[in-house]
Amino acid sequence: MADEMERQLPRGTAVSRRHGAPPWGVDAGEPPSLHVVVQGSFHLAQDGTRFLELEPGDVVLLGAGPRGAAPREHSLRCVAPPPGAASAPGELLSATYAAAPDGALAALAPVVHLPAGEVRRAQGLSAVVSLLRAALAEPSAEQERLARSLLEPLLAYTLHCHGGAGDRRAGRAARAPVASIDRRVGRALQLIQEKPAARWTIEALARAAGLSRAAFARRFLAELGVPPLRYVAELRMQRAAELLAEGDRSLASIAAEVGYDSEFAFSRAFKRHTGEAPGAFRRRSRSEGAPLRVPPIRAAA
Incomplete structure (x- = not known):
């Protein structure tokens, strides 16, 4: 090492x-x-x-x-x-x-x-x-x-x-395409991708998939490689990074779109995920120019 x-x-x-x-x-x-x-x-x-x-x-x-x-x-x-x-x-x-x-x-x-x-x-x-x-x-x-x-x-x-x-x-x-994975997990995955800001729980996603809570969590992990709520967090942060780099929207507006109640909560989660504050990420992405570099996910919300 x-x-x-x-x-x-x-x-x-x-x-x-x-x-x-x-x-x-x-x-x-x-x-x-x-x-x-x-x-x-x-x-x-x-x-x-x-x-x-x-x-x-x-x-x-x-x-x-x-x-x-x-x-x-x-x-x-x-x-x-x-x-x-x-x-x-x-x-x-x-x-x-x-x-x-x-x-x-x-x-x-x-x-x-x-x-x-x-x-x-x-x-x-x-x-x-x-x-x-x-x-x-x-x-x-x-x-x-x-x-x-x-x-x-x-x-x-x-x-x-x-x-x-x-x-x-x-x-x-x-980037997981819904059509390429387990049918039941795909139902839940489609809902998450359509409404990433919703207050998802494992119970609600399991009901949508027609599975028990334990069976859904196990099958989702096997298909996607991450637990369900980790997937939700990753999807939100990927979307937030794109919004930060592509426009001039306020942090409060971006926070609401990706499912956070306040700018403070969003900023804290984004930095915990990426190691970089939203404003710093926006400035860096613009100074480096295209193509957009979304930082790797480093922690769960």
């Missing part, structure tokens, strides 16, 4: 392996934490609301984001399989890191989710996960020291994998 990234990476503080028959859960504390689902089905809840399903091989990084971001309470719960399915014990590897609000995690969304397929394709990340699992399989002081030595590489490879996959996901989410 580059020296600059290594200097910005927070220090690993603890590592653990939890396993057992469901149901059971883990509360993610205030420091950033990274979790690897080895076996079993889990769901992630934020402030008590279940919003993301996790399967074996998934990696999730919690508690990232810029200085001053509102703290969120996250919990992971190992859930029993549906009736008739074979039951298996859940296994979760967890690592915590020292808080570093100005380091490598500051530009990320509070929740970074890497599906199992992306993890498998990232050879470096897969190798570190395998080494960590092997070290934690034998409880001893020596193995614990070995596991702790893997925490910084684990985080570095996770960020590297997220960065490469994030560009592909953002581009796909912003």
